[in-house]
Amino acid sequence: MVARMDGRFVATRLFALTAATLCATMATSAVASAGGSGGIVQKLSQAQVTAPLFDAMRGPRPVIRPVVARQLVWQGRDVDGDGAADFVNPTGQAPRTFDAYGSGAFGASRDGGHRHHEGVDYAAQAGQTVKAPISGYVTKIGMAYASDPDLKFVEITNPALGYEARVFYIDPDVKEGQVVALGAAIGKAHTLQDRYPGGMTDHVHLELAKTRAQAKQRFDASDMIVARYEAIETTAD
DSSP states (O other), X not given: OHHHHHHHHHXXXXXXXHHHHHHHHHHHXXXXXXXXXXXXXXXXXXXXXXXXXXXXXXXXXXXXXXXXXXXXXXXXXXXXXXXXXXXXXXXXXXXXXXXXXXXXXXTOEEGGGTEEOOSEEEEOOTTOEEEOSSOEEEEEEEEEETTEEEEEEEEEEETTTTEEEEEEEEEEOOOTTOEEOTTOEEEEEOOOTTTSTTTXXXXXXXXXXXXXXXXXXXXXXXXXXXXXXXXXXXXXX
């Protein structure tokens, strides 16, 4: 009912504006044929009589309202107290969850419970850039499996902080002895589909260890690289 009433109102308004336009045009013609003042004819002919009609047909302008969304970000912990992060997510993606080969979480069961997962698997797309999870220098480049030369790891050591990181399943772009900054590119993620067909999620395996202890003590990387949501403001289309 309201829509119909609005329709009649708009139609009435359009009719009135059209009638006004026709009247103005007829008045202009009448004055011109009667030999009236050229100034009056010129002013009538220049009047923007169609502007109100155009605005009425166009309708109200849309209102653009801000939209608040949430973006997932990864925050590395500050362990030396200088106000800056000391750890970085190597792929920028969430840890691998359960797939056909189990869970990618730290401590997950392996080999039927005979051992435990000593790292965290961060999902990756094959060929994507992998970042240095800590700053330091490259102390070793090795093979993840003795029988597979295509799957390598990069070891980075930071003596000042007392931490070591090993990033597995990458094609290295760095060399042993090279100094790397936190978050710098160290290689490209290598696919795991050839070695683990039928459901393995491509990922890089990150192991973190404390080197100041008498023996290297590996710990959960997700304690040092924490996910949180950050509000961002955008506008609706």
